[in-house]
Amino acid sequence: MDVSTTPLIDRSLSAFARGYTWLPGLLGGRSGGVARTRVLGKPALVVRGPEAVRFFYDERNVRRSGALPGPVLSTLFGHDAVHTLDGDAHRARKEFFLPLLDPGRIAGLVEHVSAAWDDAAREWSKQGRVVLFDAASVVLTRGVCDWAGIRLDGDSAVAELARDLVAMVDGFATAGPRHFRARRARSRQEQDFTRLVEDVRAGRATAPQGSVLAAVCAHRESTGELLHPHTAAVELLNVIRPTVAISWFVAYAAHALHLHLTPRRRDRLRDGDIPYAAAFAHEVRRFYPFAPYLGGLAVRDLSWRDVAVPAGAMVLLDVFGQNHDDALWGDPHVFRPERFLEHPVERDELIPQGGGEPRTGHRCPGEGLTIGLLEALAMRLADLEYTVPDQDLKISLHRIPARVRSGFAVEQVRVTGAT
Template identity: 55%
Template structure:
C-alpha cells in the first residue's frame, strides 16, 4: 500500500465534510498529509487532490488531466452551462477558446470594458448621493451587468439587464450549494439561456438586434466550431453567458476590496494617488490572493498517471488546490497579511497567483477573463478609495463554510459626498 493510500481512511467520501467546512476542507486535509496529495471520494467518485507549483503544470497538461465529462451535472446546470468551452478538450477546446481570446486581443477589449465600467460606476454613484444605504455587492453587480451588455452589444431593456444581474449572481452563488440556493441558480441559468438564445436566433434571421459588427455578441452569434458548423443557439447562449456571468462575478472581489479598505484604511491613500496607477493593480492582485473565491478546480485523469511517485488511476477525479495555494507560507511571505506591495514591483507569474486557475489561457483551461477581472477590479478599487462614504454597523464577517463566500452584509455604505464628475467646473 502506498503512502498516498495511508493518508486517510481509504476512500472515505468527503462530500458532506466539504459542504460543511467549505474553503477550510482541502487545506486542512493537505496539512494532515504535510502538503502531499490527498486521496478521498467526492460524490462517490475516487478523488486525488494536489497542491503546489509543480501540481499546477501537471494539472493543466491535457496529456494528464482532461475536462470533458469532468464537471458534474449540478455545476454545468448552474455555473458553466451544458456544452460550454469548459467541457471541451483538444482541438474542440482550442477553437472555442480562441473565440474568447479574440475578444480580448492586444488588451483593447479589456480596456474598453473597463472604460464602460468606469462610466456606469460614475452614473450610479451620482444616484447614491441622496444619502440612502447602498449594498455595494448588489449595486456593483448591476453596474457590471450594464457595462458588459453595453460592451458586448447585447441589447436588453433596463429591467432585463437588472434581471440578468440578479440571475448571474444566483448562478455563481448557488453552484456549490444544495437546497434553495442551487434551485435558484438552475432557474436563473435556464431563464437567461432561453432569453439569450432567442436574441441569437433573431440576429441570425437578420433583424437588427446585434449591435455593431465585431462585438462579442456578433462574435458568438457567428462562431463556427472545429467542425466548421455554427454552434446552435442554445450553446451560443451558454457561451455568451460565459462572458457576462464572470464579469458580473467581479462584484465578489469588489465587496472584498471594500472590506480590505475598511479594515486596513491606510491603503486608501496610495490608491488615490494619480501618479502611481500600479498600486491599484497590485491591490487588485492582493484582493484576489487574500480573499476566498474558488476553492479548487477539477478534471479527470486522462490515463494512468504518476505524480510524486504516486499512482493515479485513469478517470480519477483530480483536484488542484487553489485557496490553499494562495495561503501557503512556503509560497507567500506572511500569507495571512494583506499587503499589495507583494505585486508593486512585478506582475505575478502565470502559476504563482492562481485564484482563477493556472496554466496558459490561450491553450489551456485558465480563465480567459482573468485580465478583465484584474483591469475592472483595479478600476473600481481606485474609484472606491476616492469615494467619501460612511460604513454603518453591519455584519462584515466572511464565513469560510460558505462557497462562494462574501461579507455577510454585502458591504453596506452611505455616500456622504460623491466625487465631482470630470466635467464639473
C-alpha cells in the same frame, strides 16, 4: 505504474461542510502537498503548488470533459460550455474567447463599466444606504452588456439580469434554495439569450459590428458548423456572467479598504497610482476566498510525488490553499498589496481563476478583464467618501462562494474628484 488499492473514505460531505478549508485540511501545511481521498464515489488525487498546476493543466494527465458535475453545469457554466471540452474542440471553441485577452478589448470594457459606475455613484449620493455588492452587480451588468452589444430595455431589465447572473454564481456549489434559484436563473437567461442569437442570425435584431454578440453569432465549431443557438447563448453568458461575478471582488475591495488599508495606502489608490492599483487587485484576488478548488479526471494511471490514482480518478487542484501557502507568500494571512510590487506575478503561483496558459489551456481568458476592472473600480471606490454603518462584515469560509455577509453597506455617499 503501481496504483494503490487502499480503501478510501468518501469525503463528499466534508467538501460541503468545510468549504474552503476542506482541501487545505487534507494537505496540511505542506507546500506542494499531495493527498489521496475519495469524492463523489471516485478516488481523488489532491495537489497544490506551481509544479502541481503545470501537472494539472497538462492534457496528457488531466481532462476536463466529464469532470464537471451536472449541478455545476446547470448553474455556473451551462451544458456544452467551453469548460467541458478538451483537445481540438476546446481550442476551436476558445477562439471565440481569445479576443478578450486583447488590451484594447479590456480597455473598452473598463471604459463602459467605469462610465456606468460614475453614473450610479451620483445616484448613490442621493440614497440613504447602498449595498455595494448589489449596486456593483447592476453597474457591471449595464457596462458589460453595453460593451458586448446587448441592448437591455430599461433599468428593470438590467436589474433582473443582474439578479439572475449573481444567482448563477451564488448557487453553484450548494444544495437547497440557492441552488434552485441558480437553476431557474440560468434556464431563464439561456432561453432569452438563445432567442437573441436566433434573432440576430435571422436579421430581426442587430449585433454591432465587432461586438461580442456578433462574434458568438458568427462563431463556428471545429466541424465548420455554426454554434447551435443554445450553445451560443451559453458561451455569451460565459462572458457576461463572470464579469458580473466581479461584484464579489468589489465588496471584498471595500472590505479591504475599510479593515486592512491605512489612509496613506488608500491615498495611493485615490491618487491614481496604477502599479499600486494592480498590486491591490492581485492581493484582493489572492487574499479573499473565491474559487475553492478546480477538478478534472485522470487521463491515465497517474502518480504525483509517489501518490498514485487510477485512470478516471478525480484530480483536485487546491486553489484556496495555494493562494494562502506560506512557502509562496511568506505572510499569506496578511493583506499586503506591496508583495506584488516586490515580486512579479508568476503565472502558476497566483491562481484565483485557475492556472496554465489562457490562450491554449483552461485558464480563464477573462482574467485580464477581471484585473482591469478591479483596478479601475478600486480606484473609484477609494475616491468615494462614505460612512460604514454597523453591519455583519464576516466572511464565512464554510459558504461557497464566500461573500461579505452584509454585502458591505455604505451610507452618506459623496462623490469626489475622479468620478
